Amino acid sequence: MVGMQVMVKGSDGQFYGPVDTMALSQWRAEGRVNDASETKDFATGAMSTVGQVLAPMAPPPVLSQPVQPVQPTGFGNQYADYRRPTTYQTPASNTSEG
Numbered sequence: 001m002v003g004m005q006v007m008v009k010g011s012d013g014q015f016y017g018p019v020d021t022m023a024l025s026q027w028r029a030e031g032r033v034n035d036a037s038e039t040k041d042f043a044t045g046a047m048s049t050v051g052q053v054l055a056p057m058a059p060p061p062v063l064s065q066p067v068q069p070v071q072p073t074g075f076g077n078q079y080a081d082y083r084r085p086t087t088y089q090t091p092a093s094n095t096s097e098g
Contacts, residue, residue, distance in 0.1 A: 005042035006053055008033055018042040025054055 005018035008027070019027070027033045028050055035051030 004053065006039040006048075007042055008050070009038035009040070015040060021054060024050060028054065 004021055006021075006024060007015040007017040008019065008024070009015050024033070024039075028035070033050050035049060035054075037050045039048050039050055039053050040046070041048070
C-alpha cells in the first residue's frame, strides 16, 4: 500500500490531498489526523479511515528489553581532586606612573 494515494476529509467537510501513506502517517504522528479521520482512495473513490489505510503498514519494532544508558568513558573523574581556592587574592596592579 506504499503507492496508495488518498484524499483526507478535514473537519470542515472538504477533502484534501492526494497524499501518500508516508505523508498520512506523518500527519497522524503530528496529530493533524487520527485513526477515525475519513479518507477516500484517490484512484477508486473507496471510502475508509486513516486507521484502515495505515493498518497494513508494519508497526515500529518493539524492544524486548529496555535500553541501558551508556556510561561516558575517557573522562573518568578528572576533576575529583580539584580544590577551590579558599581565598582570592587580587592580582597586583601593573600600572606605572610616568
